[in-house]
Amino acid sequence: MKRIICLICAAVLLLPCLALGEEAEEIETIVTIVSAPEQTKAERPPCFPDPADDYIPLPETENFALNKPVKAGAHTDVYVEKNVNDGKTDTYWESKGFPAEIVFDLQGSFAVSTVAVCLNPSSIWEPRIQEIAVQVSQDGETFTEVAAAEKYPFDAATGNRVRIDFKAVQAAYVKVIFTLNTSSRTGGAQAAEICVY
């Protein structure tokens, strides 16, 4: 009796398998080959909102500080001052302590009215406040304050950038002075890019 029950069970279990096997043979295989796009980093589909729409806007005029000579005091680790005006927000300067001064030689006298300080826009860079003042000079020795020290909030939601506007003034040198950074990850000033317009 037991043997009969076992045979019936085996038949019940095998039947669906046999049926599936027959069906599998009938399925027509269709393969569509799609060429992969040239993609080296994460990209936003066009239908998604662009986070940059919420960034603090920067002037579209020439950035007089871009790739110009720059001097600063001691830096942290490998985060040297030449990273601060190389045009890339994924490289940055980090001072060793405060106050931290960084001076740009604009290699010419220009009418300037805005300094922008940018961190990497990635949200990995948590919100923080940095206290910043701006001075200008025509000879690189005597500087005049054009923007007094003020606390500026950096937030990835607005591009991790701040914009310091002041009355237009002729300047051949621009000094940016940092006196505070509330980030818990550093004891110094941080800037991925400093732009002068």
Ligand SMILES: [Ca+2]
């Ligand atoms: Ca940079």
